[in-house]
Amino acid sequence: MTAAEQPNGELTLRTLAMPGDANAAGDIFGGWVMAQMDLACGIRAAERAGGRVVTASVKEMSFTAPVKIGDTLSVYSAIAHVGRTSMTMKLEAWAQRYLSQTMVKVTEAEFIMVALGKDGKPTPVPPAPAENR
Secondary structure, eight states, X not given: OOTTSOOOSEEEEEXXXXXXXXXXXXXXXXXXXXXXXXXXXXXXXXXXXXXXXXXXXXXXXXXXXXXXXXXXXXXXXEEEEEOSSEEEEEEEEEEEOTTSOOEEEEEEEEXXXXXXXXXXXXXXXXXXXXXXX
């Protein structure tokens, strides 16, 4: 990874790609990668919303490199926009190749998350907490 190829966002989730997550060729299923991104997005969005969130949509996702068995998958998240009840999150997934320091960006996507109240209906996302007061 060069200086120009740095992950964008906050490291939100790291996990190991295991044989049970792979096809016969040893490539990790794209759906598994997407699920890890959804988990990371849920963590970050719930922290920001201060409560329950759900995934409303995922914008286009294309894979630029495979994830292999033994790679460490790192998911980075950034809050791009906060609306009344929803948040647009930008996610990037990077694979650290097995037993090396090589990091490769494998995919990115925008997730739209919606905050839910106790009744299960959309609820306003609270204002961002004041920083450094």
